[in-house]
Amino acid sequence: MYKYNEFDEGFVRERVSQFRAQVERRLDGSLTEDEFKPLRLMNGLYLQLHAYMLRVAIPYGTLNSRQMRQLAMIADKWDQGYGHFTTRQNIQYNWPKLKDVPDILEALADVEMHALQTSGNTIRNVTADHFAGAAADEIADPRPVAELIRQWSTDHPEFQFLPRKFKVAVTGSPNDRAVTKAHDIGLRMVRNDAGEAGYEVIVGGGLGRTPMIGKVIREFLPQAHLLPYLESIVSVYNVLGRRDNKYKARIKITVAENGLDEFRTRVDARFEQVRAQFKGFDQEILAKIEQSFAPPAFRSAPETDYEAARSKNGAFRAWTDTNLAEHKAPGYAIVTVSIKAHGATPGDTTSEQMRVLADIAERFGHDELRISHEQNVILPHIHKSDLPEVYAVLRDNGLATANVGLISDIIACPGMDYCALATARSIPIAQEIATRFDDLKLEHEIGELKLKISGCINACGHHHVGHIGILGLDRAGVESYQITLGGDATETAAVGERAGPGFSADDIVPAIERIVQAYLEHREGPEEIFLETYRRVGMAPFKVALYPEKESAHAA
Amino acid sequence: MSRRPFSPKVVTANALLEGDAIWLTRDDRWTRNMAEAELITDEAVADDRLLFAMSQPDVVVGAYLVDAKDTGNGPEPIHFREDFRTRGPSNYAHGKQVEGV
Numbered sequence: 001m002y003k004y005n006e007f008d009e010g011f012v013r014e015r016v017s018q019f020r021a022q023v024e025r026r027l028d029g030s031l032t033e034d035e036f037k038p039l040r041l042m043n044g045l046y047l048q049l050h051a052y053m054l055r056v057a058i059p060y061g062t063l064n065s066r067q068m069r070q071l072a073m074i075a076d077k078w079d080q081g082y083g084h085f086t087t088r089q090n091i092q093y094n095w096p097k098l099k100d101v102p103d104i105l106e107a108l109a110d111v112e113m114h115a116l117q118t119s120g121n122t123i124r125n126v127t128a129d130h131f132a133g134a135a136a137d138e139i140a141d142p143r144p145v146a147e148l149i150r151q152w153s154t155d156h157p158e159f160q161f162l163p164r165k166f167k168v169a170v171t172g173s174p175n176d177r178a179v180t181k182a183h184d185i186g187l188r189m190v191r192n193d194a195g196e197a198g199y200e201v202i203v204g205g206g207l208g209r210t211p212m213i214g215k216v217i218r219e220f221l222p223q224a225h226l227l228p229y230l231e232s233i234v235s236v237y238n239v240l241g242r243r244d245n246k247y248k249a250r251i252k253i254t255v256a257e258n259g260l261d262e263f264r265t266r267v268d269a270r271f272e273q274v275r276a277q278f279k280g281f282d283q284e285i286l287a288k289i290e291q292s293f294a295p296p297a298f299r300s301a302p303e304t305d306y307e308a309a310r311s312k313n314g315a316f317r318a319w320t321d322t323n324l325a326e327h328k329a330p331g332y333a334i335v336t337v338s339i340k341a342h343g344a345t346p347g348d349t350t351s352e353q354m355r356v357l358a359d360i361a362e363r364f365g366h367d368e369l370r371i372s373h374e375q376n377v378i379l380p381h382i383h384k385s386d387l388p389e390v391y392a393v394l395r396d397n398g399l400a401t402a403n404v405g406l407i408s409d410i411i412a413c414p415g416m417d418y419c420a421l422a423t424a425r426s427i428p429i430a431q432e433i434a435t436r437f438d439d440l441k442l443e444h445e446i447g448e449l450k451l452k453i454s455g456c457i458n459a460c461g462h463h464h465v466g467h468i469g470i471l472g473l474d475r476a477g478v479e480s481y482q483i484t485l486g487g488d489a490t491e492t493a494a495v496g497e498r499a500g501p502g503f504s505a506d507d508i509v510p511a512i513e514r515i516v517q518a519y520l521e522h523r524e525g526p527e528e529i530f531l532e533t534y535r536r537v538g539m540a541p542f543k544v545a546l547y548p549e550k551e552s553a554h555a556a
Numbered sequence: 557m558s559r560r561p562f563s564p565k566v567v568t569a570n571a572l573l574e575g576d577a578i579w580l581t582r583d584d585r586w587t588r589n590m591a592e593a594e595l596i597t598d599e600a601v602a603d604d605r606l607l608f609a610m611s612q613p614d615v616v617v618g619a620y621l622v623d624a625k626d627t628g629n630g631p632e633p634i635h636f637r638e639d640f641r642t643r644g645p646s647n648y649a650h651g652k653q654v655e656g657v
Contacts, residue, residue: 029613050576051574097574099573
């Protein structure tokens with residue numbers, strides 16, 4: 001894992017002490033809110049519906065046990081004993097007091113973490129495949145590059161006041177688990193025909209009120225050109241991006257309005273100027289960073305205990321069926337710990353659970369943890385012979401829900417239970433859907449189904465790319481939920497199609513149930529997942545299921 | 557030409573230190589219990605009270621006027637968002653619903 005050098009350490013500490021002084025000046029009245037707000041946002045501090053909220057970056061979703069324990073300590077000491085993992089691999093604390101925030105930031109700096117650039121019109125936390133460094137299908141670990149981008153983008157003097165926020169995601173696998181096509185810039189690590197490492201560069205993706213799938217601006221960018229090329233894209237956007245209209249300010253609009261070809265021409269021209277300023281220092285830094293991401297010393301051990309436990313214990317077997325992914329090292333598995341117990345709040349983890357996860361990582365998992373954009377916690381390197389014991393510890397702490405990839409593994413933004421921007425609640429809808437399908441004992445039969453809920457058009461809950469998406473809106477002073485179908489967050493990314501008029505909070509869960517029933521009736525077999533059935537049969541049968549009266553009126 | 561009648565309002569904001577929802581009372585205090593808030597029925601008075609709230613940047617953040625109704629038991633919210641602000645989140649017993657306000 002990357003270790004802060006003296007520069008990182010000094011920089012983060014300096015920013016904490018600056019913020020401490022800014023908070024003091026706010027509290028003694030020498031700064032107005034208008035003056036203070038941009039300063040607190042630069043440090044990830046929002047003012048929400050019921051309290052302040054602190055958003056802490058977890059760069060490329062990677063944590064060690066010491067950091068996870070510190071997150072738990074912060075939750076206990078300055079918050080309500082829990083934290084909320086988000087779709088951008090951040091953790092949010094929902095109840096900090098303003099006067100305590102400098103101390104929280106200091107405690108984060110103690111474990112090489114910060115909340116910088118988790119808000120504002122800057123380059124935000126760089127996200128990556130949560131199976132990075134472990135996945136069997138991986139070409140290369142994306143985290144060294146993500147760390148390089150973190151260092152380059154943090155406090156980059158040219159990019160502190162972009163037209164709008166800017167999000168970068170990196171994957172090192174052909175199977176895209178990092179939603180790269182819905183980011184301002186998505187990077188896919190690839191090799192060219194000559195076997196050289198490079199990147200496919202995707203630009204102009206994004207969700208929100210104008211969802212767009214990113215477009216390939218460069219099919220193969222040599223590794224050494226990455227930072228100058230990124231700098232060129234962001235620099236062209238910084239000049240060309242619209243500042244007159246907040247809703248047209250993201251790079252997806254810049255690319256759409258100017259056309260990809262025109263945008264690419266400008267980026268290429270800029271690149272000719274910028275690349276001369278990079279004299280290889282960035283590559284020296286990258287080489288050093290790569291050393292700190294060397295794979296752990298994997299051990300070899302027999303898997304007989306694992307197989308025996310699987311045949312003996314049905315619950316363990318069910319959990320291994322849903323919550324494991326293929327590891328690149330023989331005998332190892334990637335464990336996804338579901339933070340979606342039926343009826344619980346997606347992504348919320350108690351301080352006790354954080355400590356349990358830290359202990360497991362330390363004892364069994366080469367001290368590594370990941371946070372996924374799907375709001376789960378990953379133990380990336382667990383030897384299969386340890387799985388029965390790991391499972392037992394997880395189960396004793398309410399962390400062994402066997403539902404990863406199923407309908408109750410829901411992404412949900414905080415919605416109007418916390419967020420000042422929300423137009424409706426998300427969490428209770430997620431809780432009710434998960435509880436309902438657990439009662440029906442249907443979700444394993446249904447199989448893979450990605451359900452994602454956002455509480456407003458900004459789409460933090462990724463509803464556009466859910467197989468089933470739910471968007472909460474305020475319709476004449478009542479919460480109303482709009483359904484989209486057929487979205488896809490992977491390498492075959494697609495934006496879901498609106499099914500029709502919205503449903504009330506009381507009617508949305510039965511509506512979801514009718515969609516699932518229609519799927520079960522129309523699928524060719526259990527191996528055809530919901531998204532495949534939707535792509536084969538289209539919207540029509542789901543509309544009939546959703547709006548039976550209307551459809552029968554048409555038929556009459 | 558008749559103007560739309562003024563609908564009754566309260567002045568609300570977030571507390572600077574804790575960040576929680578607060579309302580302005582008739583006797584110039586800030587309360588965490590909306591039922592104690594001043595229900596304003598006159599537009600000119602509402603503008604005046606909002607200015608008064610905004611003149612206290614060392615106490616409150618983001619003051620605004622919002623519709624409320626008289627219930628005989630003090631003002632109550634009309635919109636669900638304002639209703640949530642009087643209680644706290646629905647997933648945990650945190651915030652005002654357990655703070656005894």
